Amino acid sequence: MRLMLSWGLPAVVVAGCVGYLIYTASGGSAEYYVTVSDLRAHTPTGDVRVAGVVQGDVQKSDGGLHVTFTEKDGTASMPVDYTGSLPDIFQPGITVVVEGRLGTDGVFHARTLLAKCPSRFSTQPYTQ
């Protein structure tokens, strides 16, 4: 019993605090991870992350700090507008994850842009 009190009580208190912290922090900052088609189907309020493939219409301006391009997945596509430095591997054909929101003008205004390269640790494997 004494054992339960001396170890159990602080453990329960800390676990409760951790649970509370996780709950409040993830409630406030979790974002939906959607595809372009999902986004087209129903526009959520708030920020989302959207994955898709960069198309060939990349337009850079302001010395490469501002970029517009079309992002496309299987069926749907959307224009993206992003200001900031680009990942090194950014080029048409790679998959990117943009984070931001779809404006009323139909353009996705991205706050961040990540290159999601599924084979980052290797180049393209040989297709035999």
Added chain:
Amino acid sequence: MLGYLGAGALLAGLVMGGFSSFLSFWAGWRESETLVRVGRRAFYAAAAMTVIAGVILEVALLTHDFSLAYVAEHTDLSTPVALVAAGFYGGQEGSLLYWTLILAILGSASLVASARLGTRLAAYAAGILAAIFAFFLFVLAVVASPFDLLSITPPDGLGLNPVLRDGGMLIHPPVVLAGFASFAIPFSFACAALLAGRADSAWIMHTRRFALLAWSLQSMGLLLGMWWAYHVLGWGGYWGWDPVENVALMPWLATTAYLHSSQVQEQRGRLRAWNFGLVITAFLLVVFGTFIVRSGVVPSVHTFAVSAIGPWFLGFLAVCMVFSAALLAFRSGTIAVAKEAAAPISREGAFVLQNLLLIGVVAVVMWGTVLPLVSGLAGAQRVVGAPYYERAAAPLFAVFLALLAVGPLLPWRQASGPTMRALRWPAAAAVVALVVMLVVGERSIAPLVAIPLAAGAAATVLSIFARAIRKPQVFVRRRRRYGAYLAHLGLVVAVVGIATSHFWQQEKDVTLAPGQQVTVAGYTLTYIGSDQRQLADHTEFGAAMRFGDQILEPSRATYAGLGGQALTHVAITTTPVADVYVVLAGTNGDGSASFRVFVNPLVSWIWAGGAIIILGVVLGNVGQKIPVPELARRRQPVTLPA
């Protein structure tokens, strides 16, 4: 030719490893001294086969044997020799072989002196270790072999991804992978002790240096990864809460907790079940991390190519979880020991709270990492970013820092008057830091909590050193303890660097014509001009900036051979109080260039703090004699009288 030899060595290793595992378990069951020895030798033989396979792969890489798919996919003729050699661990299959190699070497080292632990404990430890070893050899020989051959030998390989063509590639991955591999040793001995019904601390003493080695390698691996990301990726930061970073952080947190709680067991005989649990948790987190990184189930910016090994690792994780949970449940009655209870305010109490906080951070990080998986099952996939981790973990880290200031001054069992008086130094340092910050006009809560607590923690360590300096011989006699306090000081230095660069980083995007200036946080940079250079495998476009009497040259490299992939070279200069960090974003037709300039205060303190931590561990432990554990004389554990 080399391919067949390598595959043969792996297969022979697998057979020997499986044999070693089977024989060792049988030896433990029969308590046969002779069979244990044979089992151990079979382990050494399997280790030798792994070393041979490793040498063969390295030879194949260095001789550009492109008949091997692995060599062709990860190197080419233009890659510098050092990076060709590093291609060994640059891809999925090779990195698994590297991991297995470290497991083979360290595992053998841990078995050499294991006989003194008693027949059954030594036998089961060898059996579990050999089973893990055999699993990796199985994956290498059957699922993801680095010795697969191409049907047609290409004239040249594909080359290493340019992001990895960097000095960091030579040190960060091998250290991280070695850290991961070495976690298997404490795990094996802990499970063996449970299996043999040994609740004493012999396994802790025997594996202490391996746990320390695992922890040190993991610490260095994390720091080198941060250093590399900071110098190469060009986003001005060093930690992005990416799943791949998270899965390396979690076992480190669990091992940090274990290194502290094992003290309680060594000194006071308490927390036995908890220590078993922590070591097991740390290893399971490593296996979990390997599964995450190598299966592509969680969206991450850096993962290995999707491969067939994911399900195998998931199965391995499940087996390890069920095995260790069953062991713990089965033995819980015999390992629980009740001695006189310690007061909550005591060194024991501080260790327990520190452990709970660290495991709390593990829970926070784990939830953030698996949320996409969990939410994906329930409907729309959701992800969390850095704000989640900062909000959830910051309060835990704050209490942790406070504990770093208070804990080392508390005595075992119960705190009394004189020790409470010792707390005046950290308290005074914290108050002074707080007042200074308020006077200079800082008003946000987070830095006002973090910096004074760090000051208090530093004052604690310094006051301990100041007291010891009157009798300098204690530094030698109790060097393990003072080494640990030096590591505490290193942690405080690193924490100040992390907090400062996090709270007060400044950045500015700017486009400049030659001769124009930009000022960020009081640092002025003048753009001089740009030029273009053609190098062996890439074109480099560089811009020169004058900073004081230095020239900074951020540049962009373009690799024509790799579909025009670009790579940023950041220019960083370190002043005593801040790093000036310049990224070349691009250039315009009119000769102007665009830059992103960061001023990152005290980032160099993070690297210095890391070096002090490692120094503390080395000074405190290297060359220390291993205490001979109480031999199997008393095999029955101390049990609780009903």
